[in-house]
Amino acid sequence: MAPGFAAAALLPGASFAQRALSTDRLIIRSGRPEDLETPVHLLNSWITPNDVFFVRSHFFTPIVDAAPWRLQVDGNVESVLILTLDDIRRMPSTTVTATLECAGNGRAFFEPPVPGVQWRKGAVGTATWTGVRLADVLQRARVTASTRYIWLDGADTGVGAAPDFIRSLPIEKAMQRETLLAYEMNGEPLPVSHGFPLRAIVPGWEGAYSVKWLTHLQASTRDHDGAFVQAGYRYPRKPVAAGALVAVADTVPLRDMPVKSIITAPGPDAVFPAGAPLTVAGFAWAGEAEIARVEVSTDGGGTWQPAQLGRDRARYAWRQFAYVWRTPAAGSHRVLSRATDTRGMTQPATAAWNPAGYVWNAVDAVAVHVGTAVPPRAVDPPIAPGGDSALLTSRCLSCHDVELIAQQRLDAAGWGREVDKMIGWGAPVTGGERERLIADLVRLFPAHRSAAP
Numbered sequence: 001m002a003p004g005f006a007a008a009a010l011l012p013g014a015s016f017a018q019r020a021l022s023t024d025r026l027i028i029r030s031g032r033p034e035d036l037e038t039p040v041h042l043l044n045s046w047i048t049p050n051d052v053f054f055v056r057s058h059f060f061t062p063i064v065d066a067a068p069w070r071l072q073v074d075g076n077v078e079s080v081l082i083l084t085l086d087d088i089r090r091m092p093s094t095t096v097t098a099t100l101e102c103a104g105n106g107r108a109f110f111e112p113p114v115p116g117v118q119w120r121k122g123a124v125g126t127a128t129w130t131g132v133r134l135a136d137v138l139q140r141a142r143v144t145a146s147t148r149y150i151w152l153d154g155a156d157t158g159v160g161a162a163p164d165f166i167r168s169l170p171i172e173k174a175m176q177r178e179t180l181l182a183y184e185m186n187g188e189p190l191p192v193s194h195g196f197p198l199r200a201i202v203p204g205w206e207g208a209y210s211v212k213w214l215t216h217l218q219a220s221t222r223d224h225d226g227a228f229v230q231a232g233y234r235y236p237r238k239p240v241a242a243g244a245l246v247a248v249a250d251t252v253p254l255r256d257m258p259v260k261s262i263i264t265a266p267g268p269d270a271v272f273p274a275g276a277p278l279t280v281a282g283f284a285w286a287g288e289a290e291i292a293r294v295e296v297s298t299d300g301g302g303t304w305q306p307a308q309l310g311r312d313r314a315r316y317a318w319r320q321f322a323y324v325w326r327t328p329a330a331g332s333h334r335v336l337s338r339a340t341d342t343r344g345m346t347q348p349a350t351a352a353w354n355p356a357g358y359v360w361n362a363v364d365a366v367a368v369h370v371g372t373a374v375p376p377r378a379v380d381p382p383i384a385p386g387g388d389s390a391l392l393t394s395r396c397l398s399c400h401d402v403e404l405i406a407q408q409r410l411d412a413a414g415w416g417r418e419v420d421k422m423i424g425w426g427a428p429v430t431g432g433e434r435e436r437l438i439a440d441l442v443r444l445f446p447a448h449r450s451a452a453p
């Protein structure tokens, strides 16, 4: 799939040095911090190989030296633990195959747009994780009975005045057998981008619980009060109108992921010869539940046929599905997939809008063309007409690269809220500069719709 945009190329000048935005493998949503999306055509096996697994990072990637590294376990415990990697590797090991999905996967499809990394379909993957049970480590520290949360902190640190990335895991989930502190991913030591030397794996729950580069676990009687628990990764308690502003008090923490499927083959706007059967394939997953069935429609949702589920399965891993469409007629078709889980939940036709753009799980759709000429490809429109902004360069690019800004689809009001958020996190913007910055952002990165899934 083509990368969503090429903003850097459209912004000539030394300040926005031209750089490739897509490798031949992963789509670079942000180079620094590292946010990399898997193009769906590379999601073609039950296990996602390490080098094509999506990467989500809030801050700069810490390079951790394993020798001096320690994991400290403290707080509401009877015995504070300070463990080396060897100490952890000497404990009984457990292997779990689990799907990880970023809470914001599919954010690019929400209308009206919401700020954040504009993931399309590929911030999801499945790996086999090896490590120790978090429960074993907590038992070794003799966590006291009043503990309700485990706070997870990694070696990454906030930039500017942005808060440290700390997550808070309810004790029941922390004690579950499949919740791990993992040091291996698909049989290899954790890659740096995936949390070397140790990360949490919290199967079934949105990806941000699976904190990378772990250094500190703290047992507590209360929830953590940091921004990534009290403001981020929360979802409206009740359905909200699209575009509404929702007070934090009206939200609850995201945990389990809802039922979802994606079509990974054919790719978007694939063209096939007439008269030949055509296989529609992809993956379906449902947080803590299992997939009961996947259906495919080849007539835009008029009728549905059952897809076959793949044999590979694990409690917290996605299922592959395939449907052979034997007699596709010539013409353009909208092919859909729709999963239902063992809780009886089915993917909705449209995902519920929410202010942070989390858990997009609408029925998936691809356009397939049989026996016709190649139509124009559905790609995101170009972002910027050209131009530069010295103000933006000096005020905005110390903590992250320009892609993180360029991919947003915001209007002036949306940019205003972003600039204020960044000022809160330490962007050095003085009073008079705020309006000029917003004008530059609107001019360089105008609001637009993403291409349909």
Ligand code: HEC
Pocket (backbone or CB within 6 Å): 033, 057, 058, 059, 115, 116, 117, 159, 160, 161, 162, 392, 395, 396, 397, 398, 399, 400, 404, 405, 408, 418, 419, 421, 422, 425, 426, 427, 428, 429, 437, 441
């Ligand atoms: C002091 C550091 C800092 C500066 C300076 C800064 N940002 Fe950010 N910005 C951040 C952090 C931290 C994030 C969140 C990264 C993440 O979680 O992925 C972020 C994310 C963003 C995002 C993605 C949407 C979101 O809210 O997560 C946009 C857009 C953005 N910044 C715009 C700007 C603009 C415009 C400026 C200049 C006015 C700016 N930033 C300056 C720290 C900064």
